[in-house]
Amino acid sequence: xxxxxxxxxxxxxxxxxxxxxxxxxxxxxxxxxxxxxxxxxxxxxxxxxxxxxxxxxxxxxxxxxxxxxxxxxxxxxxxxxxxxxxxxxxxxxxxx
Numbered sequence: 001x002x003x004x005x006x007x008x009x010x011x012x013x014x015x016x017x018x019x020x021x022x023x024x025x026x027x028x029x030x031x032x033x034x035x036x037x038x039x040x041x042x043x044x045x046x047x048x049x050x051x052x053x054x055x056x057x058x059x060x061x062x063x064x065x066x067x068x069x070x071x072x073x074x075x076x077x078x079x080x081x082x083x084x085x086x087x088x089x090x091x092x093x094x095x096x
Contacts, residue, residue, distance in 0.1 A: 015039070020093070029094045033057070033086040041083040048096040049075040055090025059083075 014037040021028040033039070033055075041060070050059075056069045060083040061076050067087070068074055076082060 026095055030091065031094055032091050033084070033089070035086050035089045038085045039083055041081050043079050043081055044096060045078055046096040047075070047078050048094060049073065051093045051095070053091040053093065055092070056087040057090050057092070058085045058087055060085075 014034045016032045018030045019027065020030050030053075050068070050073070052068050052070055052072045054070050056067065059066050059068050059074060062081055066074065
């Protein structure tokens with residue numbers, strides 16, 4: 001079985017995602033978001049946590065913006081309105 005390099009650049013895609021672990025209790029996904037790209041406001045039915053592996057984002061939660069950088073961890077609850085803008089090309093893990 002050939003492995004994939006999940007840390008590779010997203011290429012021309014503005015957002016690239018790769019499932020890295022799925023269990024009965026949670027899913028973990030690696031996301032790569034290109035600098036300048038915005039993920040619009042939305043909600044999710046599950047609690048979530050993000051770990052910034054590399055880069056910098058502006059994360060909006062319920063209209064409050066927090067700057068997250070390499071090494072930061074941030075969690076938020078189910079059904080909370082959230083969005084983000086990549087201030088730099090950013091790699092992060094989303095766990096929900």
